[in-house]
Amino acid sequence: MNPIDQNTDMNQKSTSKLNKIDQYRRQFVGGTVAATAGLALAPGLLLQTVQAKPAEQAVSSKNRWGLLIDTTKCADGCNDCVTACNQEHGLREIHGPATDAQWIRTVKLKNKSTGHTLNMPMMCQHCENPPCVDVCPTGASFKREDGIVLVDKHICIGCRYCMMACPYKARSFIHETLTDQLPVAPRGKGTVEACTLCMHKVDRGDGTTACATACKEKAITFGDLNDKNSLIAKKLATNGGRQLRAELGLNPGVRYQGL
Amino acid sequence: MKKLRYTSIDGKSSSFLALLGGLGFFILLGFIAFLQMEHEGHHITGMSNQVIWGLPHVFAIFLIVAASGALNVASIASVFNQKFYKPLAKLSAVLAIALLVGGLIVLLLDLGRPDRLIVAITYYNFKSIFTWNILLYTGFIGIVGVYLWTMMDWQVEKYTRIAGTAAFIWRLILTTGTGSIFGFLVSRQAYDAAIMAPMFVIMSFSFGLAIYLLVLLASYSWTGRELGDYVVNRLKNLLGVFIAATLYFTLAYHLTNLYATEHHGVEAYILLNGGAITAIFWIGQILLGSIVPLALLYCPRPARLRKMTGIASALVILGGFSTLYVILIGGQSFPMTLIPGYEATSTFSDGVIAQYSPSIWEFMLGMGGVAIALIIVTLALKIFRLIPESLDDNFAKPHQS
Numbered sequence: 001m002n003p004i005d006q007n008t009d010m011n012q013k014s015t016s017k018l019n020k021i022d023q024y025r026r027q028f029v030g031g032t033v034a035a036t037a038g039l040a041l042a043p044g045l046l047l048q049t050v051q052a053k054p055a056e057q058a059v060s061s062k063n064r065w066g067l068l069i070d071t072t073k074c075a076d077g078c079n080d081c082v083t084a085c086n087q088e089h090g091l092r093e094i095h096g097p098a099t100d101a102q103w104i105r106t107v108k109l110k111n112k113s114t115g116h117t118l119n120m121p122m123m124c125q126h127c128e129n130p131p132c133v134d135v136c137p138t139g140a141s142f143k144r145e146d147g148i149v150l151v152d153k154h155i156c157i158g159c160r161y162c163m164m165a166c167p168y169k170a171r172s173f174i175h176e177t178l179t180d181q182l183p184v185a186p187r188g189k190g191t192v193e194a195c196t197l198c199m200h201k202v203d204r205g206d207g208t209t210a211c212a213t214a215c216k217e218k219a220i221t222f223g224d225l226n227d228k229n230s231l232i233a234k235k236l237a238t239n240g241g242r243q244l245r246a247e248l249g250l251n252p253g254v255r256y257q258g259l
Numbered sequence: 260m261k262k263l264r265y266t267s268i269d270g271k272s273s274s275f276l277a278l279l280g281g282l283g284f285f286i287l288l289g290f291i292a293f294l295q296m297e298h299e300g301h302h303i304t305g306m307s308n309q310v311i312w313g314l315p316h317v318f319a320i321f322l323i324v325a326a327s328g329a330l331n332v333a334s335i336a337s338v339f340n341q342k343f344y345k346p347l348a349k350l351s352a353v354l355a356i357a358l359l360v361g362g363l364i365v366l367l368l369d370l371g372r373p374d375r376l377i378v379a380i381t382y383y384n385f386k387s388i389f390t391w392n393i394l395l396y397t398g399f400i401g402i403v404g405v406y407l408w409t410m411m412d413w414q415v416e417k418y419t420r421i422a423g424t425a426a427f428i429w430r431l432i433l434t435t436g437t438g439s440i441f442g443f444l445v446s447r448q449a450y451d452a453a454i455m456a457p458m459f460v461i462m463s464f465s466f467g468l469a470i471y472l473l474v475l476l477a478s479y480s481w482t483g484r485e486l487g488d489y490v491v492n493r494l495k496n497l498l499g500v501f502i503a504a505t506l507y508f509t510l511a512y513h514l515t516n517l518y519a520t521e522h523h524g525v526e527a528y529i530l531l532n533g534g535a536i537t538a539i540f541w542i543g544q545i546l547l548g549s550i551v552p553l554a555l556l557y558c559p560r561p562a563r564l565r566k567m568t569g570i571a572s573a574l575v576i577l578g579g580f581s582t583l584y585v586i587l588i589g590g591q592s593f594p595m596t597l598i599p600g601y602e603a604t605s606t607f608s609d610g611v612i613a614q615y616s617p618s619i620w621e622f623m624l625g626m627g628g629v630a631i632a633l634i635i636v637t638l639a640l641k642i643f644r645l646i647p648e649s650l651d652d653n654f655a656k657p658h659q660s
Contacts, residue, residue: 105606109603110602122605131445133384135388138382138383139383159370165444167595175300176300
């Protein structure tokens with residue numbers, strides 16, 4: 001074999017070696033991409049099983065449950081989140097919007113000078129420093145360790161001071177006798193109530209809320225604000241999110257994008 | 260100065276029984292309203308998820324604010340040692356307790372769950388000004404009760420000044436607490452103001468004294484007792500000062516708000532384009548409740564002193580109700596700003612003025628509270644020796660300089 005041939009042979013060998021290296025590289029890159037994608041998606045997909053807890057286990061301040069609402073996705077005229085919430089908790093139309101309980105409502109906002117409009121759902125903002133809890137004389141308004149703000153219906157005396165104090169007008173008073181309440185939402189005449197952040201679903205480990213599930217546009221993301229790997233935390237880290245009436249310093253658990 | 264003789268009123272006349280019957284009738288109406296509201300739920304009232312506190316709270320807070328003010332006459336006597344006011348002190352203390360009881364009953368019966376009163380007095384959240392108020396109100400009744408005892412039993416008379424001072428300090432804290440119900444509310448444009456606490460204190464001076472004057476005039480006139488011009492003059496001059504002071508605080512509150520652009524919306528609503536609220540502010544609170552009484556009190560024709568003082572006091576009470584109506588209903592009906600620069604619309608009255616028209620039930624409940632306060636005073640006058648047989652100008656002579 002002349003040297004040239006030898007060379008050619010060697011070249012062929014090295015080429016096939018290089019090809020193999022390329023193949024390995026491609027596999028490696030592909031694998032890395034897949035692994036990265038997996039790592040990125042896993043918390044979103046696996047969150048529910050990760051966060052499920054036994055019923056007897058107390059809620060923990062390790063979690064801070066919240067919602068992220070992308071107002072750019074919230075469709076004008078859509079009421080799916082409201083309908084889903086009403087169905088989930090057995091809220092019905094009784095005496096009209098002035099006195100009926102509304103745990104979640106869609107608000108249409110229009111900029112007075114530019115005419116820019118946007119839509120967004122409003123519900124209890126589950127503040128870290130909730131004024132409703134501060135003013136409640138009996139302690140019926142309270143905040144769970146995991147940030148969910150609730151009303152203890154057994155010790156609510158119906159004074160409505162919490163409704164006066166809420167800067168988001170998120171609470172409703174029950175103005176009439178109710179029948180056929182659902183087990184997941186104990187409610188009664190003469191007491192105050194609001195969005196529970198679907199605590200029955202959260203505690204069950206569903207990892208979502210009725211409104212978030214119902215939103216076809218995926219405008220509502222539920223998750224753990226304390227968990228850096230959660231989808232909500234990542235979305236907030238990437239695109240930010242505003243708190244309503246942030247100047248009050250209440251640090252709500254519900255955040256908004258696109259305002 | 261001749262010795263004053265304190266006597267209870269006869270209370271046997273048909274007009275006395277008619278008075279009791281009339282008050283009893285209003286109490287009955289209030290009770291019916293309470294039963295109706297509790298049975299049906301609050302949807303039969305004008306209150307809603309937007310206007311959360313309605314007419315019952317206007318009545319209740321008026322009575323509670325006036326209660327602490329009604330004690331002023333006694334405080335001037337015991338704390339500031341003005342002997343002239345001493346014969347007037349017992350009625351002042353009784354009226355203070357009566358008004359507070361009337362107000363608290365209205366507040367209690369308007370609760371969504373009044374049957375849970377036991378919860379309200381066994382579970383406390385000490386960060387809530389409401390919790391403090393529960394303690395301040397019940398404490399007030401106790402302290403003024405002891406104060407009254409020191410005034411009525413010569414054996415403990417030496418403690419009158421201590422008890423009176425304690426009651427005076429307590430009533431200042433109490434009205435600070437009542438004003439702070441609104442002062443501590445960050446959510447709404449019309450509230451969240453430190454001036455609320457002192458403004459309520461000065462309002463209490465005015466409303467309380469106006470009620471005291473009417474009760475005093477009625478007690479003496481209806482029982483044929485003599486009440487000298489000097490007493491009426493002193494008290495009506497004091498009322499004039501309190502009305503002017505209340506006006507000053509109202510002015511300071513609105514001027515401060517008018518300076519801050521963020522409050523221009525709510526100020527325009529209350530002062531200019533709020534419809535009924537604007538009318539109640541200018542006509543009820545300012546014109547009839549302040550300017551006209553000031554004119555009546557400071558420019559009376561001597562022959563009609565009592566009449567003028569009586570009308571002025573009644574107008575101050577009307578002005579007091581108007582003031583609380585504007586603060587309560589006006590403050591709640593103006594929408595919250597969710598995002599500055601944007602106007603909001605929703606199914607939950609976002610961005611619009613909330614509508615409120617009080618129902619007859621609310622009015623009946625409120626009037627029931629007033630009637631309870633007045634029947635307590637009437638019965639106390641019959642049972643106890645609270646007022647001197649005569650407060651003619653001879654009694655007042657040593658005090659005139």
